[in-house]
Amino acid sequence: MTGTAAHPTDALLAAKEVVMHFGGMRAVDGMSLELRRGEILGLIGPNGAGKTTMFNLIAGSLRPSAGQILAGGADITREAPERRIGRGIGRTFQIPRPFAEMTVLENVLTGAQHQTGENMLANFLQPGRVSREEHAAVDKAQGLLDFLTLSHLANEPARVLSGGQRKLLELARVLMADPKVILLDEPAAGVNPALLEFIIARILDLNARGTTILLIEHNMDMVARLCGRIIVMAQGKLLREGKPDEVARDPAVIEAYLGVAA
């Protein structure tokens, strides 16, 4: 267990006894977790376990019915998503939805933040108003497209991208805000094997440079290769926590996946 109640600020991010109701349904039911600085933590569990809802609660698109979200010890439970991006919390979505008619480069720029935390794109769209800060942002966006092998598509509309390329684009957009933590929601889903290897390598690169990662993923091979620690959710609750091999052979985890306990 992650029982560090005596030192709540050790965690970069923490959820404490979080509950999320949707009508009468408890999608998240008293869930706690801690994300430690520098780790890649896997968040797994059967379909409907509440994993994406946890991401929404941590990133701020949902407010919990009860419980707390903490960032470095600060209570951010009621903070807007933009404030959380400003704190260095980035997240990707299971199904990325880029602005289809904007170019790939412009889509990446939507992730840029002013020092004040506000999005920079509005200024880019005003002709003749390109400041030094904006030039720097364009350089950075191009560097990220390079890092994610999308440079050759920089001036194409995002609608031409494949599903896998959209995942890379989304990661580039998130990286524009220099996140300390990235919540990755199923980066391997629908991705071909070669691209999967590339995504794994890039996640490892980012982590080696100090980015902490919380990963939702159904591909257990990927989870085992990336994660030092795994948290298993089932029916909105914490079921197990441990190393990948311990968790994979745990009877309660196997049962949850087979649906026997449902």
Ligand SMILES: Nc1ncnc2c1ncn2[C@@H]1O[C@H](COP(=O)(O)OP(=O)(O)OP(=O)(O)O)[C@@H](O)[C@H]1O
């Ligand atoms: N906005 C919503 N309104 C109502 N019910 C919701 C909402 N979002 C999620 N749910 C329900 O909450 C439960 C948990 O969903 P969630 O998407 O968090 O699970 P998950 O573990 O991410 O599943 P998957 O692995 O299939 O993505 C599901 O039963 C889902 O139908």
